Amino acid sequence: MRARTSARLGADFGKLWTASAVSNVGDGVTLTAGPLLVASLSDDPVLVAGAVLAQQLPWVLFSLVSGAYVDRLDRRRLIVGVNLVRALALGTLCAVIAAGALTVPLVYVVFFLLGTAETVADTASAALLPAVVAPELLAGANTRLMATFTVGNQFAAKPLGGWLFTVSAALPFGFDALTFVVAAALVSAMRPLPLAAPPGPSGGLRADIAEGVRRLWRHRLLRTLALSMGVGNLMFCGAFAVFVLYARQRLGLSEVGYGLLLTAFAAGGLLGTLTAGRLWSRFGATALLRAGLLIEAATHLVLALTTRPWVAAAILVVFGTHAMVWGVIVVTLRQRAVPGGLLGRVTSAYALLDVSGAALGSLLGGVVAHALGITAPFWIAAGTMLVVLAVAWRPLGRADAQAPGPAVAG
Structure with missing residues (x-):
């Protein structure tokens, strides 16, 4: 039954699903290692909590703007682009950690960029799905995507993120950067999909x-x-x-x-x-x-x-x-x-x-x-x-x- 269901969902969904699974593990690793990173710089609870706020704030500031661009632009290319931006931001963070030049404000900047990119990527992924699978299969597709989030982000990533941080402070973020590169490659391999709305004059x-x-x-x-x-x-x-x-x-x-x-x-x-x-x-x-x-x-x-x-x-x-x-x-x-x-x-x-x-x-x-x-x-x-x-x-x-x-x- 599961094999027949996966076949009906199609190869493009398989790529989107795999990309989601890989990036969810990376996200969970960063969510675990991020507070540990700030705590290694300061024991002030306000500063530690600020790292979480830096990643949440873009949703309040930019979610509506991100949604508008998701409806204007090619959603598949948008996901690829923001995943590469997230990989670049995390790669920069790794380099700064390795150089011993890390500061709390810099962590905030990187996390704010990650949160901003997330408003685009998550919205685009949800909006892209109906173009990838048939309407009657959307529930099954959404279930599978949420299952990968639960297993990857909530279970597998938490201990992995803590362990990677004990090996090297930079390692969890380098790992996450790699997952975004892999996810971008998978989504770019999907077939070109029609725009959500034909291009034309905008209000x-x-x-x-x-x-x-x-x-x-x-x-x-x-x-x-x-x-x-x-x-x-x-x-x-x-x-x-x-x-x-x-x-x-x-x-x-x-x-x-x-x-x-x-x-x-x-x-x-x-x-x-x-x-x-x-x-x-x-x-x-x-x-x-x-x-x-x-x-x-x-x-x-x-x-x-x-x-x-x-x-x-x-x-x-x-x-x-x-x-x-x-x-x-x-x-x-x-x-x-x-x-x-x-x-x-x-x-x-x-x-x-x-x-x-x-x-x-x-x-x-x-x-x-x-x-x-x-x-x-x-x-x-x-x-x-x-x-x-x-x-x-x-x-x-x-x-x-x-x-x-x-x-x-x-």
């Missing part, structure tokens, strides 16, 4: 961006999903901004226990990628999306109440499963509902709400926990997600009509 960048935002806002189901996840990310990141302290103070876990707790979340994500297609075929999109919002509320409620690590681990497995199933459905629905010439802009507008909610939650979570206690963000998140579920309940009823189940189980 300008601002008009292009506004058109994408309007399309998202006027589509009731997509708007509901975007706002639900914007609020969901605000609540999740607000609660999990203090998760390391929660694990220590509330659950009594050591650093090793905290790491195992995060692994439970990743294990749930892997389970979600393995079961998303079958769950969608059996229960339908509407039931799974509504259940997903209920799981969001239940996760925060259980974490607010429990003091037992195994209970926290169990609910994180459930949450991780939901997150992947939700992601497969939403990405596939968006790819089916939005015309190809608008897909980059609608995807970037959706991503802006997601990332803005996450960034704001990360900023507010520590303040709330400091003022009201370590479980306060979880209580607030549980109540808020129940409200989101009530508001979104009816609009989500349209999901089955607009996102029929996958033709092939993921």
